[in-house]
Amino acid sequence: MATLTDQFGIQEALSKLGIQEINEGTSTGSNSFANGEIIESYSPVDGTLIAKVKASTQEDYEAAVAKAQEAFKSWRLVPAPKRGEIVRQMGEELRKYKEPLGQLVSYEMGKSLQEGLGEVQEMIDICDFAVGLSRQLYGLTMHSERPMHRMYEQYHPVGIVGIISAFNFPVAVWSWNAMLAWVCGDVCIWKPSEKTPLCGIACQNIIKTVLERNNIPEGVSCLINGRDNGDRMNTDKRLPLVSFTGSTRVGRHVSKTVAERFGNTILELGGNNAIIVSEHADINMVLVGAVFGAVGTAGQRCTTTRRLIVHESVYDKTIEVLKSAYGQLKIGNPLDSNNHVGPLIDKDSVQNYLDAIEKAKQEGGNVIVEGGVMQGEGYESGCYVKPCIIEAKNSFEIVQHETFAPILYVMKYNDLEEAIAMQNDVPQGLSSSIFTSNMREMELFLSHAGSDCGIANVNIGTSGAEIGGAFGGEKETGGGRESGSDAWKAYMRRQTNTINYGSELPLAQGIRFDL
Ligand code: UN1
16 A cells, blocks of 8 residues: 555554455455455545455345345334434444544545545434434324225335445445435345445445344345446336436436336436525625535535526626635645545546536636646646636536536626526536525525525535435436435335224215115
8 A cells, every 4th residue: 555545544444444355356344245346446546456346246136135135024123213223323333433434435535534524424414313213204194085984194114225326425325325214114235336335345344233233134234336236226126216326327227227117216416506696695605605615525526516607796806716715725635634625536537527628618618717637746646636617608518517527617697587597507406506695686596486406505505415404406416305304205105094993884985886
């Protein structure tokens, strides 16, 4: 291992997380099914091969499903608050491992250590949320039209939930799904991204101890690795629900494939999130919201701020403030707390970033803060890029497209309705925000005539949603909702029950059927 990694305690973190067989061919976690080809996990931080992981074969996949099916039979019978207790213990375990897991997230994925730790905090938060939820899986009761009848609805677990997660939130998004699914009585099969397999293994290792000490069958939580397993899950009738986080392109395929067999999906796909900066905005607040939104996680959140729609009267000032903030950004090793921006996930992403800048220029974009790939000491992995700002039109093809990189497009408006129309005029519909201290503007933005996104914020950036709200978006973002509010309902099947406690059998709708 490179000295750089030792300097930041990665070896120690890996060993605490039970990932020990570095470069020996495989590193497997509890209940992972891995006899296939080698997947290599390289860190974008310094280009080091962190470990090799084996993919799951068709046989491995079958073994995982069989184990999950078996586990479901007993897990669904555990009372929901008792399932909540197991999830509570998982939250405790995650608290213990917050530091090393945050480090691994940062090292394997490339986000800053602060954001890595924040991601583990999201996991802890969702555990706490799920514990409370385990006593609140409510259904409604309603009055029957027939005498001496009672009607109510209840929610039952669906069975095996397939979770396909992306590299950019390699642990939190799994936990949003898994923790809710578990209190709902479901079991999970998780396929993490091929780019962050070690994060998957680490999570399995952490929760394994909780399952073991409570005598819960380990099939409640199965881990499979390798691209081919995505379609195995999508086409598998034994998985009534597939939760997919990733690109709109792949999401479209998942959606069709699962729908073909009448399975359900939760889709968290691309975003193209905008901040509207009104003439009544507090510019200092805009600064933090927009810069963190655009360059946090090196622009690789689905909630990243990609467009800034600025009122013409504050346009020059906003650009000036942004330029100076971008000038102060430190790009480098994300484990070093002095740096603001870490690397992109890999060189393909760097190429996409460069292509997007080129396209924006070709379409007439005016570069305000120059981008480029960082060279020299500390940047040997070739994955570090400069966050850039381009003055553009909303109608540019490239602006309509989500590029997973720190590129911020800025544009002017003079009327708020026009700004809202621009903000909505993209295929995606995840997150949006307005900075204003004007109550009328704020309410218009949040009204039916306002933002068409799943998330709409005021005086907060587009990223960094709390777990307590439902997370997800409209249009090409896929329509799914995860984490807080009543997102749990997607992990259960609803059953309407009507009970006749009388001695007659009256038919509904007053139909007579005399025998
Ligand atoms: C994602 O980018 O896939 O709202 C999830 C946020 C985070 C989650 C992002 N809480 O930015």
